[in-house]
Amino acid sequence: MATIELINVEKKFGSSYAVKPMNMTIHSGEFVVLLGPSGCGKTTTLRMISGLEAVTDGQILFDGKDVTWLHPSDRDIAFVFQFFALYSHMTARENIAFPLQAQGEPRDSIRKRVEEVAKMLRIEHLMNARPGGLSGGDQQRVALARALVRRPAAFLMDEPLGALDAEFREAMRAEIKRLHIEQNATTVYVTHDQIEAMAMGDRVVVMSAAVVQQNGTPAEVYHDPANLFVAKFIGSPGMNLIQGHYADGKVALPGDNRYTVPADWHTAIHEAIGRDGDIILGFRPEAAHISASGPIATTVYTTDLHGSYTMLHLELDRDTIVDVRAGRGTNYPIGTPARFDLDPAMVRFFDPKTEAAIHKGGNP
Amino acid sequence: MSSYSQPTRRRHLGDKRLIQMFIIPTVVLLILMNVFPLIYSLYLSFTEYSAINPTPPEWVGLDNYKKVLSDNLYWHNFAVTGRYALISVSLQMIVGFGLAMLLKEKFKGSGLLTTLILVPMMLSPAVVGAFWKNIFNPSFGIFDQFLGYSDPNTAPEWLGDPDLALWAVVIVDVWMWSPFVMLLSLAGLSAIPDYLYEAAAIDRASAWFQFRRITLPQVMPLLLIAVLFRTIEAFKQFDLVMGLTGGGPSLLQGTQAVNVTETVSVKLFRLAMPPQAQTGLSSAMAYVVLVIIIAISNLYIRALNKVREG
Ligand SMILES: Nc1ncnc2c1ncn2[C@@H]1O[C@H](COP(=O)(O)OP(=O)(O)OP(=O)(O)O)[C@@H](O)[C@H]1O
Ligand SMILES: [Mg+2]
Numbered sequence: 001m002a003t004i005e006l007i008n009v010e011k012k013f014g015s016s017y018a019v020k021p022m023n024m025t026i027h028s029g030e031f032v033v034l035l036g037p038s039g040c041g042k043t044t045t046l047r048m049i050s051g052l053e054a055v056t057d058g059q060i061l062f063d064g065k066d067v068t069w070l071h072p073s074d075r076d077i078a079f080v081f082q083f084f085a086l087y088s089h090m091t092a093r094e095n096i097a098f099p100l101q102a103q104g105e106p107r108d109s110i111r112k113r114v115e116e117v118a119k120m121l122r123i124e125h126l127m128n129a130r131p132g133g134l135s136g137g138d139q140q141r142v143a144l145a146r147a148l149v150r151r152p153a154a155f156l157m158d159e160p161l162g163a164l165d166a167e168f169r170e171a172m173r174a175e176i177k178r179l180h181i182e183q184n185a186t187t188v189y190v191t192h193d194q195i196e197a198m199a200m201g202d203r204v205v206v207m208s209a210a211v212v213q214q215n216g217t218p219a220e221v222y223h224d225p226a227n228l229f230v231a232k233f234i235g236s237p238g239m240n241l242i243q244g245h246y247a248d249g250k251v252a253l254p255g256d257n258r259y260t261v262p263a264d265w266h267t268a269i270h271e272a273i274g275r276d277g278d279i280i281l282g283f284r285p286e287a288a289h290i291s292a293s294g295p296i297a298t299t300v301y302t303t304d305l306h307g308s309y310t311m312l313h314l315e316l317d318r319d320t321i322v323d324v325r326a327g328r329g330t331n332y333p334i335g336t337p338a339r340f341d342l343d344p345a346m347v348r349f350f351d352p353k354t355e356a357a358i359h360k361g362g363n364p
Numbered sequence: 365m366s367s368y369s370q371p372t373r374r375r376h377l378g379d380k381r382l383i384q385m386f387i388i389p390t391v392v393l394l395i396l397m398n399v400f401p402l403i404y405s406l407y408l409s410f411t412e413y414s415a416i417n418p419t420p421p422e423w424v425g426l427d428n429y430k431k432v433l434s435d436n437l438y439w440h441n442f443a444v445t446g447r448y449a450l451i452s453v454s455l456q457m458i459v460g461f462g463l464a465m466l467l468k469e470k471f472k473g474s475g476l477l478t479t480l481i482l483v484p485m486m487l488s489p490a491v492v493g494a495f496w497k498n499i500f501n502p503s504f505g506i507f508d509q510f511l512g513y514s515d516p517n518t519a520p521e522w523l524g525d526p527d528l529a530l531w532a533v534v535i536v537d538v539w540m541w542s543p544f545v546m547l548l549s550l551a552g553l554s555a556i557p558d559y560l561y562e563a564a565a566i567d568r569a570s571a572w573f574q575f576r577r578i579t580l581p582q583v584m585p586l587l588l589i590a591v592l593f594r595t596i597e598a599f600k601q602f603d604l605v606m607g608l609t610g611g612g613p614s615l616l617q618g619t620q621a622v623n624v625t626e627t628v629s630v631k632l633f634r635l636a637m638p639p640q641a642q643t644g645l646s647s648a649m650a651y652v653v654l655v656i657i658i659a660i661s662n663l664y665i666r667a668l669n670k671v672r673e674g
Pocket of ligand 2: 042043044082158
């Protein structure tokens with residue numbers, strides 16, 4: 001199992017960046033998820049790690065060894081392609097056996113290993129079909145099987161569950177996770193599904209517009225987003241972000257509301273934006289609780305019923321609607337007033353000019 | 365506008381009539397030019413008949429076929445054609461596919477080079493024959509000089525030597541038609557998606573393993589089509605032989621003198637045309653060739669379907 005290090009790795013196509021200079025260490029045995037919206041450079045990053053795409057600058061190290069210019073076949077990696085890349089003229093079985101045959105393994109052990117992997121991915125009944133005759137989900141499973149059949153130093157997976165239906169995706173998620181724990185193989189996993197990222201990653205690297213926005217544990221990324229993009233992108237719905245004006249330990253919010261900032265935030269806020277200035281208040285839907293004595297007054301805009309809770313959409317003023325989670329017990333008729341309070345440990349603040357989070361412990 | 369406002373004016377022709385108008389001329393032409401000669405010659409192949417003789421065809425049953433299939437003289441022509449087809453098509457496949465592998469990577473001038481290589485294919489076989497006749501000439505042709513023979517007296521006489529003449533035809537055919545194989549191969553090679561090679565690189569396949577397991581099977585359908593086309597052409601080989609050797613030189617085989625490059629088509633031509641003008645016999649021979657070509661085509665098409673379906 002390998003430690004993978006990216007040092008100022010970048011990729012330009014022509015004059016535009018697909019990935020801006022990027023630093024990242026993926027420790028041996030770690031499961032790192034690259035998460036970001038379409039076109040942010042996830043695939044390009046993965047392809048540079050694999051060697052399928054040449055870097056335009058920077059260095060890639062495997063276990064401290066410089067592999068920047070090494071051919072993919074010399075890096076001992078498995079790659080699950082976003083669009084499967086199955087060998088169209090071979091059956092599923094031949095596809096899966098290919099990496100083992102290429103290494104000249106004995107027939108019997110190949111057959112055994114292929115059966116094993118096929119069973120794990122539940123594709124035994126498809127083994128004699130060609131990719132052209134398989135559904136997208138089945139092709140993806142064959143592609144996964146082809147990657148899993150070997151025991152490489154690292155697994156690189158580019159949206160390996162993207163074509164599966166919801167039910168099977170959950171099962172496969174667990175399967176990949178378990179496999180990772182068993183083999184303890186370094187894994188870089190690309191997805192644009194933040195729920196998948198949070199569920200699977202030891203660490204989540206959030207990318208947007210060719211830049212790494214944040215690199216942290218799922219909890220860090222969720223609770224302490226580094227900037228407005230991450231705050232909005234992670235969670236469904238994302239973090240509530242309200243434009244306000246800070247002065248004298250209070251934030252003036254739309255709808256003539258005033259929120260008293262917890263005292264432990266004062267220093268950090270003064271450092272970041274001064275004693276008087278614009279600020280963005282952020283909180284997750286579950287950080288708010290409806291309370292008649294709450295400081296923030298709103299009107300119920302709409303409500304969505306979910307399985308175990310109700311999501312309230314509350315209107316501070318015409319342009320500001322926040323999402324608040326409430327229990328199933330009470331009814332919230334549309335148009336009625338509702339007040340809420342915030343858990344002081346769960347409020348976050350952002351500087352509207354830099355879009356970066358303000359950190360309580362000082363800004364790095 | 366007007367066609368919408370006055371729809372009835374253009375309704376003279378019903379769909380059926382229109383369809384007939386398009387189809388009938390084609391069908392008539394086809395019957396006159398293809399179907400009738402086909403059937404008439406089939407009939408003639410069972411008769412004793414000469415087109416330059418006023419005597420009407422006389423029914424002789426299978427006599428002509430028996431003669432064509434059993435007489436050593438004709439058997440020789442089939443053997444020459446078979447040997448020629450096998451050698452020539454094999455070499456064309458090797459040279460053509462080899463060239464395609466070299467030209468598949470784009471480099472500066474590769475487009476121009478590809479076009480130049482295609483030129484022989486576009487020339488008239490009669491012209492090619494005439495040119496190569498000179499090129500093969502031992503006293504002033506450049507072919508022997510190119511091979512390093514400077515003395516015209518010891519230089520091989522490609523078109524006159526019974527051991528070399530068929531090879532000479534093969535060389536010209538390969539020169540002329542390998543580009544065709546190259547073209548089909550290039551089309552096949554460039555249709556192989558890059559991601560297959562990316563996957564193979566990840567799967568740590570060696571270059572040879574990739575060639576064997578990905579490149580070859582992926583281009584196989586087109587290679588088979590090339591083989592099919594070239595084999596049919598080789599069986600019909602006529603113009604190059606006429607231009608180069610005229611079927612000669614002759615060689616004493618046992619008690620019979622045979623022409624070493626006389627392919628079936630050349631023989632057929634000699635039989636059918638004056639002075640011999642054995643119309644019945646030559647029709648029978650032509651039908652034998654037709655059956656052989658259909659049989660070979662069927663084999664290839666079966667192989668093709670097998671490659672496609674696995
Ligand atoms: N071969 C290429 N040539 C030019 N531009 C490219 C190439 N490959 C990728 N790009 C560009 O680089 C950027 C990043 O692409 P990339 O495929 O890495 O995104 P992604 O995050 O994987 O997106 P998705 O979720 O859609 O797969 C995109 O703007 C894309 O258009
Ligand atoms: Mg991608």
